[in-house]
Amino acid sequence: MKLFAPAFFILFFGANMPLRAQHLEQMTKHLYQPSDLKKDINWVQTTLEREHPNLYLYISKKKLDYKFDSLRKTIVKPLTPIALYVKLLHVISSIGDGHLKIELDHAKLTPQDIAILKKPLLQHPIYQFDYFVTGNRLFIAKNISADPAILKGTEILSINHVSAARLIDSLNRYITADGYNTTFKKYLMNHSGLFAERYRFLFPEQKGLDILLESSGNRWEIKLEAQQKKAFDSIGVAMLPSAEYRRLTVDSNIAYIKLRHFNIGPEYGGYQDIFADIQKRKLKTLVIDLRGNPGGNLVWPARFYSHLIDSPKYFYRLPEEIKKQKQLYNNQKIRVWVDKMSKSAFELITLHPFTFKGKIYVLIDGGTFSAGSLLAANLKALKNVTFVGEETGGSKNVWTALTLKSLSLPTSKLLLRYGTLPAFFGDITRIDGRGLMPDVEITYQIEDKLAARDLELDWVLKDMDKNISGR
Template sequence: MKKIFFLVFISILSSCVSVKKHNEKRETPVSAEKLKQDVDHAYNKLQKLHPNLYWYISKDSLDFKFDSLKTTISKPLKPNEFYQKLAPVIAKIREGHLRLYPFEKRLTKKEIRDLKNQKGLLSRYNFVLDGDRVFVKDNTDKIPNMAMGTEILKIKDIPIKDLLEKYRPFVNSDGYNKTFLKYSLERRWPSFFTAEFGILDSVKVETKINNEVKTFYLNREKVSKEEKKKEETANKKLTKSETGKVKDYNILTKSYNRDLQFPTKDSTIAYMKIKTFSGTYSRKFYKQSFATLKKSPAKYLIIDIRDNLGGSLYEINNLYSYLVSDEFRFINDIEVTSRSAMFQADYLANFPILVKPLAIIVYPFYLVGTALSTKKVNDKIYLKNNGIFALKKPKRNNFKGKVYVLINGSSFSAASILPSKLKDEKRAFLVGEETGGANDGTVAGRYSTEKLKNSKLYLPIGLMLIQPNIKFTHTKKGVVPDKEIIPTLEEILQKKDVQLDWAMAEINKENPSRF
């Protein structure tokens, strides 16, 4: 028993030492020469692994930017000071999936345990950006002084405009698309703030609403035992129920990821909201939903993928098969840089902790399979089609009515590939805003996460060029809607859904006999 206690004590002690050393490195300047080595390493790995590195920027321009970066590094810098120099250069590649990660502070087990029993600080709100201004979009906990529509003027006595100006170079989108940047910064500026100033128990905030300026402190509140128990019971009930599983209940957003509704009394219009293509229980959801649609009088289907950041290629391919009546090929063969590129993929990252030992045992078989998975066509290397994205037949219960798809600048990755294919085939009418993901495809799928040796920053690099089977537009922008409708700040804060309202009104005009 004494030995067991000793081993536990040593384990805890070594963990604390590891956290301490990690955090000390975060605050230790790295020599200019070593940081320049990290710049070279990052660029070399990008050239070796990224299958379309010069899609939106020429090689000469990118060479110049990396060379120029090195000339600006003339003194030792802390890792996150170096991040602020390298991240904007990575962003110039204009790949929304490609981003450098800052050196995050590591927490002790006690700090992690304490945070689990606390509510967030800035993370408790949703924000909306209007130029260089930030407004509170949602305050579900009804925290005083942060009502919906409140403008954030300063945090820690720093004007919000200055913070946005500092963080804006760290975000990027696919190609020359502009719409994604606003949504990305709306989501990410609080995390940039936390990365810069740490996890705070409270923060000084200056706000304005109804022309009244207030200064106060936002505090990190504790979760009571009653609140925690109530939430755990509710989440357990929903996630284990058949409805919760099939609709993919999300315990963080406290909402269903997918849902099908009939918003009119006659059920001639169906509305399907998909918040993310998570892949979880998606097959069963679409099977049930389109069986329901088949039996219903629905002649119109509105698919809402606004603020959907993408996810599973299998899911969008499966959904598409319910929307068409003819055989189709959804995406082209996936291009990689070399036969050995997929050996660099983050193999263990896809397995839960308990399964990792088994994954290590079967790793040799993975290597053999990977070695046999490529083919060479016209001096380019592609992954052999494994059948998922080959020529496919439509589903028996495919929907034959008219399809509207709602998109915005936060429809990204897979949520751009789907409307791109639907638009190319003239199968859906797109309403809203240009998507944040590119019309002609993206570089994502599997990643190779490179750890820069000296600064310890992480750079995940997409290994697969994924493109829909369409006639490419070569616009280097997102999917453009057939009807552009961009909500104003006032409409957003008033919760007016002008894009959905337009689609409903258009259907009513097309089919006046409904009334």
């Protein structure tokens, strides 16, 4: 499943194994000539220039051309597709579009490939810890190495004599995000294992890692060697339910709705039953948890929104609004798109028969992305709403998605995924490349992570107690 693809490839490409399977061997062993690889780079560049409407929103054409030219100059010897993948990532991430990705096409895995994944594999040493990134500091969140004496919460000061701060900064440049946002990258490092994955791609050698650790004022160095481990088995991994609804306590009047994602099929009934129960119980406060919501089908955030508005609304800025914004309308591709669109092409979200009118808290973080961030941006316009958490990973004003294309590069067979339609919402007079900022900012430390604290929800409960006491 797409949501679990990063974990799938973390263990898969951390392996040094005898390959007899088709796609794995092509990706990790087969060498292609520089001339053919440069054709792939040219193909990526011309495809984006032709089809991506917001290509130069956060980077100038001159700078992006320079990056592609510089990349071509580095291709001086035969490389594998996985090596080209790493090089392309660095350029793609500079564009500032979180929906734009170079990926390994796991749909091409054969039964033989899957069989290899179930065997014990020699894995890169970096995979012996789970990591927690906060600011420019790196901690061990879980120890799965052969040394049980290394405790969770131990800080990693350096790996192979490169400081943790420098590593975090370097690896961030190989993760795509909207605009200048950094919380989405941090979220992926902490929740999808991308710290280990990106490290493995940049430093693929299987030799041991010299790691400097610190805990309780003591420093010491360890050496991690590659280990034989069973690979990740994606079969049977189920996606969590899209929505969870409950009262925070049995006797409370606080409704809690966790919206995990909007990857929902047409058979889903919607949110009517949830809001019907809120209406029946006359609950006065609603907590909407959008943390970690990566988006999905845009139908469902719109339907959820219909239970909260007091008048019909549009999710997006209409063509006539965009025409007034010169920064956008002067863009030839956007002008063509706007001029052929009419107001009737945009769905007007009408009120549901029951709409919630009480106090609303919205929990957000760097994992609030795509349709998740779109819902958050629209909720910002409602009255009596407080946002708690950190800056959303998705832009609060604009992103490029809606219709997504997936195309295979001619030589390497890597996958280029990109949106072809711009979506404008929020304040389109300021395309600042940041996510939605919380009213109350929450920052997690390693102690909070290890104790499994929910600081956002704790703050909401304290705020409600304070308001009750005040009354």
